[in-house]
Amino acid sequence: MFQTNYVNTLLKGLDPFHQKSLLLRPGQFINGEIVKIYPGQLASIRLRGVTLTAKLEASLIAGSRYWFQVQPKEGLPVLKVFGDGVGDDKIPQQLSLNSKLNERVVKSLVQADLPFTRDQVVRGAEMLQSVGMADEQGLSILRLLVKKNLPITPATTKALHSMSIGQGFAAHLDELLYLLKSEKIKEPLLVQVQQVLETITTKGNIKVDQHIILDLLRTYIKDDTKAVQSEEARLLLQKLGIIEQQSPKEVVAQFKETITKTDEAHLKQIWPILVREQILLQLTNGKIDDLLTKVVLEKNEDGERTLQQLLSLFNAKGDKSLLSSVFQQEETVGKQLTSIIQQIGFQHERNARQFFLFKDQNSETFLTQLKALLIKSQQIQLPSSIESKIEAIINQITGQQLLSINQEGPMVHQSVMIPLKLFGETTDLTIQWEGKKEQDGKFNPDHCRILFYLHLRKIKDTVIDVQIQKRIVSLQIYNEFDKPEALINVFLPYLKKSLTKLNYQISSLKWTQPKQSQKNNNKSNPVSPVNRLYQPHRQYQGVDIRI
Known part of the structure; x- marks a missing residue:
């Protein structure tokens, strides 16, 4: 990955x-x-x-x-x-x-x-x-x-080694949580570790705006949808358990059949101004797209309930645990990611220093973060399986801390790896920032660059390169598969809308397949594919010396 x-x-x-x-x-x-x-x-x-x-x-x-x-x-x-x-x-x-x-x-x-x-x-x-x-x-x-x-020490060496042996951070956390649950240990400290892991898992379940599901359904069943786009929509709808191995016509036929057997009151909750006969007439006339457009989804529990009721008409066997991942979350994704970073304890040593040197009571919360709890748990007798997993996680957190920040001239480069769950799949999201920091220590939001590294089972490795100049955003996505036109068409309007609320505008979105773009590169160049993808804005040099 x-x-x-x-x-x-x-x-x-x-x-x-x-x-x-x-x-x-x-x-x-x-x-x-x-x-x-x-x-x-x-x-x-x-x-x-x-x-x-x-x-x-x-x-x-x-x-x-x-x-x-x-x-x-x-x-x-x-x-x-x-x-x-x-x-x-x-x-x-x-x-x-x-x-x-x-x-x-x-x-x-x-x-x-x-x-x-x-x-x-x-x-x-x-x-x-x-x-x-x-x-x-x-x-x-x-x-x-x-x-x-x-520092050249066994601890720093083991920390960096733990990040190079292949297993992802999210997988380590999932395995430790599974071990703690299966061992059923009553030790208070380990119970606390389990609670923190469950919180991180909950926060890491990134959800998507519920309207996207309606757009995916409309894309799949519309007659004028291209075959490639229809297939992209089908794969995602199948992953969510909304449809099975069905063609668009079969989906519509099942939808119509289910409506004929559904209670009128149930239908009224989805289409308050329509009666069953009107719904069936629109389906008979091939206007299912118009019918789905009339569904109103509020961004609250009522909206979630309406969507659940609608999806039950397509497939009563839909996986509710997966469907829950598409409902609108209460927090923004940014707040979710910030919360995960804090819960893991990437600032553990800094917070400990603040607490012990300056008696800063606000920093006392670091004692309940994952890294602090794991370090403390090493002092008690543990089953070997749990002990080795805790050591691996501590090493991975420390390794990330060692690699997280680099500064060259006025440019600061910062990175973090965050465990996530997307559409029911566990993965790691690596985020890297490049830019100048302001006096308050934050990156200049008007001029910066952000890279997202992600691995998903279906589309494999993906890099999203976000460049921001004067709040104008250009996106370049690197992935070895063909461009998923249907998914981009569904998600892009929501992305534009969300960025507009933050006073940003998207100027371009480009999809690049690395294998094709690298065919003309010099084969003797030892630089890795990821290194080729990321080209610097500038290089800071010009030091004068005496010999």
Whole structure:
């Protein structure tokens, strides 16, 4: 799924947000090429794909590559030439790193073109040895820790490893909830964990405006609907349990037959101004579309009841648990997602610091969030199945925290993975934001970019790229299947209406199939598909240095 692909992309050192940038830290070793030398002891130097202007204080040759070490100086970064024409293979020896694992670590970092310190190599090798991950996957995680300047510890390594092994976050939560229910443990702390998981599951059940169901039905049964669009509508209606394996004509025939057997009072609740004979006459004249248009659905319990009664005329065996997922929810999706993020405890360490340092009573709620409860539950005796699942979830939450924020110049990149249930299917939604933050710490809503990564059973991997400029929204959807015209035609008007209420306007919607769009790409380019999909607005560079 895209969530896993996204994490694996990061673990390989390829950031899908933006191209390589340069951040130099004292003690780092970095390889660079002197591109050109200019009068006045100036030179162009290329470090990690970034071309900089350097003030030369050493005799260097244009076109040659050198190893440099970043010096702890104030002001402009200072690079000191390391050794005399030292080759990549001699770096471990020059740094007195003579063990085989140290050499593998250095080689891995050099091949990834990552600046590193001697201490990072030593601690990295020790860490990989201690956790039993002295393999390529362990090295890829170490590269990410070095790249993002994260602590090199067994805990951070296990956290990132948990995100690369494939199982989704939502699946982990579902499994723990199942284990807690089946074990029937009376321990108060685990009961509290179960309640929080149930809350997250409830909040994660994203519902859709009930009018969409009427539009899907109308799309399916209309005579002038194209075959492809009719099939798209049928698949979704079947998924919701509204129809079975029936053609549009069979659906209408069953609908008409059911109406003849239905109590008049029941029909009056759906069509208050029509009697049975008028309803049947419209069906006989092929005006079922007009008939469905006359159904009024209020955005309350009465509207839900009316829709249930209408759908029962199509299929009395409809799955009510699935149908409940299409009724209008009380909260907005934004509030639902915010609530889930808070319940999981992605701000656990920050809230703990606020609470213990500043005695902030408002931060005390972090103690009832999932991560805090799971950490506390590790202190009690647990069945091995529950213990291992709790550890996996803690590692996944921590891994997300480690990868969630990155800043390059004035641009901030932030991401989060949220467990959801869409049309009865459990999945993970990964959201990534790119933009400038205002003084209040929030992204500028007029100019930003948002990506949604989603995996669903029918349409598989999907990326939705939302670009906002002056509150004008352009959408680009990446999916390997053909464009679902019927579903887009049904959902787009509701999306436009909702965005208009927030003072946004949609300028375009484009559907792109990645396999086709990538056929002309350079096959030697090692960048992953997700990385190709996301191209940066700009790259921040232009650092001046002294050599």
